């Protein structure tokens with residue numbers, strides 16, 4: 001069976017001529033069903049580009065991406081939007097909530113736009129699960145950063161989509177709230193079988209994932225299963241030393 005998120009020899013070049021940047025230099029990887037994967041690497045290694053190409057938010061220069069069994073190649077914006085609404089949820093550092101809508105309305109918005117009837121009992125359950133049962137009618141401006149991120153997680157859970165992309169989901173949160181959010185994401189993949197792809201700089205955040213892939217200069221250079229904060233930090237340190245040595249030699 002195909003992975004829910006499959007990249008095959010994906011390349012992304014920004015600009016052209018001598019100033020062109022190879023943000024992704026041939027990435028082939030399948031994010032297996034029900035797994036929670038962290039994507040790590042030095043600044044500028046291509047993590048966000050990989051996430052954006054995988055989610056169909058950006059178009060690769062070459063190579064192919066399959067999302068939920070469908071090739072993104074040749075899909076127009078309407079078809080892409082429909083595919084994302086049907087199968088994909090996003091949890092970003094900036095929360096991306098609608099300020100005029102309540103917690104409940106934000107959680108069900110994507111479903112409503114996709115023409116699905118929200119399952120009220122399940123929506124109440126996920127809002128309660130993320131600890132916002134007493135904030136259902138509040139608006140984002142009345143919530144703390146951690147609470148706003150919980151709304152984004154509830155939104156990702158509520159739609160029961162197969163795939164969640166998370167870009168630095170804990171970047172704006174204090175340590176305790178960050179760990180709670182990571183636990184929710186981990187539960188989401190374990191209990192609902194969601195495939196989660198998370199970009200992070202934080203070895204502790206990465207240790208909540210089932211596996212970590214490491215990017216350097218737009219290529220996946222290593223992978224670790226059963227990551228711990230210590231093994232992830234050590235691998236990052238090793239990779240930046242090798243990269244520095246290579247840059248100096250080159």
Ligand SMILES: Nc1ncnc2c1ncn2[C@@H]1O[C@H](COP(=O)(O)OP(=O)(O)OP(=O)(O)O)[C@@H](O)[C@H]1O
Nearest residue numbers: 014015021023041042043044045046047048049050
């Ligand atoms: N829109 C763009 N135009 C030109 N170059 C870009 C653009 N977006 C990214 N890049 C370049 O592509 C490379 C990869 O960027 P990307 O944002 O994917 O890296 P990253 O690993 O997510 O970095 P960080 O950890 O700093 O967020 C970098 O060299 C970056 O400068």
